[in-house]
Amino acid sequence: RKEVEQDPGPFNVPEGATVAFNCTYSNSASQSFFWYRQDCRKEPKLLMSVYSSGNEDGRFTAQLNRASQYISLLIRDSKLSDSATYLCVVNEEYNFNKFYFGSGTKLNVKP
Amino acid sequence: DVKVTQSSRYLVKRTGEKVFLECVQDMDHENMFWYRQDPGLGLRLIYFSYDVKMKEKGDIPEGYSVSREKKERFSLILESASTNQTSMYLCASSSPRDSNYGYTFGSGTRLTVV
Numbered sequence: 618r619k620e621v622e623q624d625p626g627p628f629n630v631p632e633g634a635t636v637a638f639n640c641t642y643s644n645s646a647s648q649s650f651f652w653y654r655q656d657c658r659k660e661p662k663l664l665m666s667v668y669s670s671g672n673e674d675g676r677f678t679a680q681l682n683r684a685s686q687y688i689s690l691l692i693r694d695s696k697l698s699d700s701a702t703y704l705c706v707v708n709e710e711y712n713f714n715k716f717y718f719g720s721g722t723k724l725n726v727k728p
Numbered sequence: 729d730v731k732v733t734q735s736s737r738y739l740v741k742r743t744g745e746k747v748f749l750e751c752v753q754d755m756d757h758e759n760m761f762w763y764r765q766d767p768g769l770g771l772r773l774i775y776f777s778y779d780v781k782m783k784e785k786g787d788i789p790e791g792y793s794v795s796r797e798k799k800e801r802f803s804l805i806l807e808s809a810s811t812n813q814t815s816m817y818l819c820a821s822s823s824p825r826d827s828n829y830g831y832t833f834g835s836g837t838r839l840t841v842v
Binding site: 625651653659660661662663666704706715716718719720721 | 761763768769770771773776818830831832833834835836
């Protein structure tokens with residue numbers, strides 16, 4: 618069983634659409650949660666951390682549901698430049714900062 | 729601009745060769761990691777280190793070893809390269825002193841073993 622599960626997609630959406638991804642994690646003791654973005658043939662880059670109270674950064678909103686053990690990412694008013702793979706990341710070992718990565722959800726935003 | 733630098737972007741090696749992948753970070757980070765990324769499997773942790781001369785096995789350490797003689801440098805060694813080690817290798821670093829504990833990745837090394 619994987620530590621972090623994501624729908625691989627692809628999600629194909631038109632520009633301007635709102636799209637949401639979910640990610641589930643298996644360890645209820647998980648401490649920290651993140652969304653990373655990875656462009657084709659590039660390294661992953663931190664998009665945003667996910668806080669218990671939820672957080673928003675411009676068009677992006679991340680939420681955490683500890684009871685159901687999932688995190689979500691909502692993208693409003695999608696842009697062509699949002700096309701990428703979005704990785705869900707969970708930190709289970711607080712002291713060593715060891716992360717578990719989902720396999721990613723691919724988003725294609727079309728004109 | 730903070731950086732994690734991997735020595736090679738693309739590498740082609742022959743089966744049985746000993747391969748060294750180098751990673752250097754300039755952020756004074758305590759933690760360093762080596763992952764490999766394969767289609768459909770995502771990122772899988774090979775080894776990590778949370779201090780100089782310290783190392784811990786990740787989820788798939790077989791066929792690999794690491795060295796951390798200096799804080800800024802973390803090397804991944806393929807003792808005898810095999811074709812199933814063809815992959816994208818990503819180095820990352822982090823520090824518990826950072827407010828969000830996020831990783832910074834290097835740009836990756838795409839290794840092909842023939």
